[in-house]
Amino acid sequence: MRKIEKITVTIDGSQVSGCEGMTILELAQQNGIDIPTLCHSPELTPIGACRICVVAVEGSRTLVGSCHTPITQGMVIYTHSPKVLETRKVIVELLLASHCGSCYMCEKANVCQLRKIAADLEVGLPRFQTRKRYYPIEDVSPYIQRDLSKCVLCWRCVRACNEIAKQNVFGIAYRGFNSKVVVDFDQPIDKEVCQDCNVCIDICPTGALSKPREVGEEKKGRPLVISS
Amino acid sequence: MSKGQEGVLPQGKEQENLLVMLERAQSEFGYVPEEFIVEAAHSLNVSISEVYGVATFYSFLSTKPLGKNVIRICKSLPCYLKNSQMIIKSVEDEIGIKPGETTPDGKFSFELTNCIGACDEAPAMLINNDVHVNLTPGKISQILKSYK
Numbered sequence: 001m002r003k004i005e006k007i008t009v010t011i012d013g014s015q016v017s018g019c020e021g022m023t024i025l026e027l028a029q030q031n032g033i034d035i036p037t038l039c040h041s042p043e044l045t046p047i048g049a050c051r052i053c054v055v056a057v058e059g060s061r062t063l064v065g066s067c068h069t070p071i072t073q074g075m076v077i078y079t080h081s082p083k084v085l086e087t088r089k090v091i092v093e094l095l096l097a098s099h100c101g102s103c104y105m106c107e108k109a110n111v112c113q114l115r116k117i118a119a120d121l122e123v124g125l126p127r128f129q130t131r132k133r134y135y136p137i138e139d140v141s142p143y144i145q146r147d148l149s150k151c152v153l154c155w156r157c158v159r160a161c162n163e164i165a166k167q168n169v170f171g172i173a174y175r176g177f178n179s180k181v182v183v184d185f186d187q188p189i190d191k192e193v194c195q196d197c198n199v200c201i202d203i204c205p206t207g208a209l210s211k212p213r214e215v216g217e218e219k220k221g222r223p224l225v226i227s228s
Numbered sequence: 229m230s231k232g233q234e235g236v237l238p239q240g241k242e243q244e245n246l247l248v249m250l251e252r253a254q255s256e257f258g259y260v261p262e263e264f265i266v267e268a269a270h271s272l273n274v275s276i277s278e279v280y281g282v283a284t285f286y287s288f289l290s291t292k293p294l295g296k297n298v299i300r301i302c303k304s305l306p307c308y309l310k311n312s313q314m315i316i317k318s319v320e321d322e323i324g325i326k327p328g329e330t331t332p333d334g335k336f337s338f339e340l341t342n343c344i345g346a347c348d349e350a351p352a353m354l355i356n357n358d359v360h361v362n363l364t365p366g367k368i369s370q371i372l373k374s375y376k
């Protein structure tokens with residue numbers, strides 16, 4: 001059996017050690033350092049799509065994504081330098097620039113990870129004015145509803161469906177501003193396999209994926225009768 | 229898969245390369261037909277969504293049939309700075325369709341593409357495999373006339 005190498009790195013000024021193959025994010029978490037993440041989920045293969053988790057590494061030309069960069073011996077990492085914080089903030093601002101911005105009306109507003117990160121990084125009113133991504137809500141299926149105007153293209157649903165549910169329902173099609181999570185030939189989602197799985201709904205960081213509301217079932221039981 | 233599409237699916241090692249398959253369909257049929265995508269997904273054991281995703285990502289693959297001549301105007305930054313918007317407008321005026329459309333007579337399809345490597349002579353466009361550079365609105369109708 002191969003011995004697992006211990007690796008020593010400096011993170012935010014303190015020397016810590018980790019194991020070979022660990023990512024910067026994992027090491028940081030192990031040492032109680034909080035780095036925001038959006039596209040990352042411990043259950044999924046990291047892909048570095050959102051860049052929220054960037055950190056500075058001495059000797060590296062650019063900031064690196066901590067969720068997918070493995071630690072190396074002697075690495076010197078800064079997780080909260082001014083440049084890192086400013087960069088994360090701009091990334092959120094850019095994500096929000098083309099986002100529908102209807103948080104006030106969004107049922108997922110208080111569980112939305114994008115909104116939480118924006119609040120944590122003190123992102124205020126939008127600075128960048130651009131057109132918004134807009135897609136009509138897909139409510140064909142009785143089991144899953146997609147509102148892709150809220151999607152941030154984190155690939156979590158795509159990966160969760162491939163890796164956890166093993167159903168490969170989603171793909172990402174088109175390019176640039178028009179990139180979109182699609183089902184088959186870009187049809188509204190209504191698959192036989194998508195019934196009680198819910199894996200993608202639970203893993204979506206925004207309000208893009210949800211269970212359709214069944215209004216008639218919301219108030220169960222006998223109607224309230226007030227007798228005088 | 230309909231007759232005539234057989235043999236376009238690569239064999240052996242190439243079978244692993246989705247892009248090779250799609251490019252071949254594009255040159256063979258002028259576009260990547262839906263049935264081809266279904267078949268390719270099946271033979272590579274990946275989802276239709278994934279193949280459709282790749283097929284729609286590249287400017288030089290099309291999922292709809294294209295006209296006899298395909299005009300592709302560069303929409304990348306250097307050309308933009310050299311007024312590609314004006315060129316797009318003149319082509320629109322000349323053939324009466326917008327990017328993404330095909331003329332009713334099937335003579336021209338009009339697409340926008342990413343950089344085609346002719347930035348030093350921007351603005352640039354391709355018609356089929358011919359590069360046209362240093363475009364001005366005045367040149368457009370002349371150029372288009374040479375395509376039948």
Ligand code: SF4
Pocket residue numbers: 150151152153154155156157158181203204205206208209
């Ligand atoms: S639908 Fe949700 S999980 Fe899927 S890519 Fe968009 S934001 Fe991410």
Ligand code: FES
Pocket residue numbers: 036037038039040047048049050051052053054065066067068
């Ligand atoms: S969380 Fe690391 S790139 Fe998205």
Ligand code: FES
Pocket residue numbers: 302303304305306307308342343344345346347350351352
């Ligand atoms: S930007 Fe138009 S050819 Fe390069």
